[in-house]
Amino acid sequence: MAQPTIISIDVMGGDFGPSVTLAGADMELKRRPDLRFELYGDQAHALPELEKYPALKAVSNFHHCDVTIGMDEKPSQALRHGRGKSSMWRSIEAVKRGEAHVAVSAGNTGALMAMSKFCLRMMADIxxxxxxxxxxxxxxxxxxxxxxxxxxxxxxxxxxxxxxxxxxxxxxxxxxxxxxxxxxxxxxxxxxxxxxxxxxxxxxxxxxxxxxxxxxxxxxxxxxxxxxxxxxxxxxxxxxxxxxxxxxxxxxxxxxxxxxxxxxxxxxxxxxxxxxxxxxxxxxxxxxxGAVFLGLNGIVIKSHGGTDALGFASALDLGYDMARNxxxxxxxxxxxxxxxxxxxxxxxxxxxxxxx
Missing domain, CATH: 3.40.718.10 (Isopropylmalate Dehydrogenase)
Structure with missing residues (x-):
């Protein structure tokens, strides 16, 4: 039996946060039953939404994060106050630690790139x-x-x-x-x-x-x-x-x-x-x-911030394909x-x- 593919999700990312990211993850799970998830977000906002999706909850680990990166934050500002404790950073860090195969976020593009470069580092020669x-x-x-x-x-x-x-x-x-x-x-x-x-x-x-x-x-x-x-x-x-x-x-x-x-x-x-x-x-x-940050020592997928559940599921699907292949x-x-x-x-x- 093939090993499951594990995706870490910045649940709070994007314009709509958990209502879209968790709905999209549940949708993608129906397409890819071998998926498992590491979810990072504010429990007060995310856990009530997660309760709506029992199948998703059963294959996920939830991690509370005190900090959410705003869509309008500058990359330097996001790094300064979000490093180590934000849902965006910790979803990327899961890839670095080998706890996930790919990270997916619909959050601030500049902050996601800065955090990904800082956390995962660039490949040699890139x-x-x-x-x-x-x-x-x-x-x-x-x-x-x-x-x-x-x-x-x-x-x-x-x-x-x-x-x-x-x-x-x-x-x-x-x-x-x-x-x-x-x-x-x-x-x-x-x-x-x-x-x-x-x-x-x-x-x-x-x-x-x-x-x-x-x-x-x-x-x-x-x-x-x-x-x-x-x-x-x-x-x-x-x-x-x-x-x-x-x-x-x-x-x-x-x-x-x-x-x-x-x-x-x-x-x-x-x-x-x-x-x-x-x-x-x-x-x-x-x-x-869904777009891939190429050149990093790990796979990070950027979803459009204003996407709906179907769009976020598509970003997850891209991450799945990149990890499996x-x-x-x-x-x-x-x-x-x-x-x-x-x-x-x-x-x-x-x-x-x-x-x-």
């Missing part, structure tokens, strides 16, 4: 974390990173993002080799800034067994699913994400208005509503909720292979040594 999300495409799904963990990135950091995103895609899509593209303002090799062009050259030269570099991808190609992984830095990645979310809402509003404009349109909707339901499901951000070992294997080959072929980049 300078900056990346936030990687699943992006629905016309073909299936792609992994896109960085979605806003850090602003700006040099060529080597973009290359590292590609390695980590490739490992995540292999874990998620069950592939031995994945395709990777760099987000750029054009597909021609002369387009883009120097860092992006240099990152492309690094990926071409690396010739990694688990990764095929497919070149540059323009913004309108993200949703086409041309590659398994699209790499960019956090500023443009976050803008792309928010633009896509806004476009989905805009399209839904347009369709709703158009379908109710005339009697014939309403009749047409009755015939086409199954197709519209499939479209709505495909574009529903709650069904693609050995995300950390896949990243470490790819990093070790690349840097071993790089050292064998010549001295390591002096700029990277200086930054380290």
């Amino acid at each position: 300078e900056r974390p990346a936030l990687a999300a699943i992006w629905p495409t016309t073909r299936s799904e792609s992994v896109v990173l960085d979605m806003g963990a850090t602003i700006g990135a040099d060529a080597q950091q973009l290359f590292d993002f590609a390695l980590m995103g490739g490992a995540m895609a292999r874990a998620l899509f069950q592939k031995d080799k994945v395709t990777v593209g760099l987000l750029n303002i054009g597909v021609e090799e002369v387009k883009g800034n120097e860092e992006v062009r240099t990152a492309g050259q690094l990926l071409r030269d690396a010739d990694l067994p688990s990764l095929e570099y497919a070149g540059f991808v323009e913004g309108d190609g993200i949703g086409q699913g041309y590659v398994d992984v699209i790499v960019t830095e956090g500023f443009s990645g976050n803008i792309a994400l928010k633009a896509a979310e806004g476009t989905a809402k805009q399209l839904a509003a347009f369709l709703k208005a158009a379908m109710g404009r005339t009697m014939m349109a309403r009749i047409g909707y009755l015939f086409a509503r199954s197709a519209f339901k499939r479209l709505r499901d495909k574009m529903d951000p709650n069904k693609h909720n 050995n995300l950390i070992s896949k990243i470490q294997t790819d990093l070790a292979h690349y840097y071993r080959e790089r050292q064998a072929s010549g001295p390591v980049d002096s700029e990277k040594e200086d930054r380290a």
Whole structure:
């Protein structure tokens, strides 16, 4: 019998706290009966909610925490008063101690990143974390990173993002080799800034067994699913994400208005509503909720703060997949292979040594 997967949850995180996080955990337990939970939160708020879900309570350990990190707190402030005693910190610490395979929080993104870096530390050879999300495409799904963990990135950091995103895609899509593209303002090799062009050259030269570099991808190609992984830095990645979310809402509003404009349109909707339901499901951000902080010595999943129970369950499901498919070992294997080959072929980049 397979060992259970254990997820630690910051029960207090997000806009709605226990009413969503515990409902989502119960929903995910129905899908994944082998799950077990370590729950961290304020008992006065969380325990009455937990009583509503006897099956979840039976497979969970609850830990009272006096401190909850606010959604508007600065990372430095959150670290100062929440280290060691907040529900967010202790859920991450459970991963560090080996008491959980993955931590999930819908809380403050900046605080979660700061605490995760401080508690779990960065992997060797990785300078900056990346936030990687699943992006629905016309073909299936792609992994896109960085979605806003850090602003700006040099060529080597973009290359590292590609390695980590490739490992995540292999874990998620069950592939031995994945395709990777760099987000750029054009597909021609002369387009883009120097860092992006240099990152492309690094990926071409690396010739990694688990990764095929497919070149540059323009913004309108993200949703086409041309590659398994699209790499960019956090500023443009976050803008792309928010633009896509806004476009989905805009399209839904347009369709709703158009379908109710005339009697014939309403009749047409009755015939086409199954197709519209499939479209709505495909574009529903709650069904693609959850992003992974890559580059840490442990798995931490960030759920959208305003999500509902279904969305939080989706974030838990992502964490389950990443843990069961050995995300950390896949990243470490790819990093070790690349840097071993790089050292064998010549001295390591002096700029990277200086930054380290």
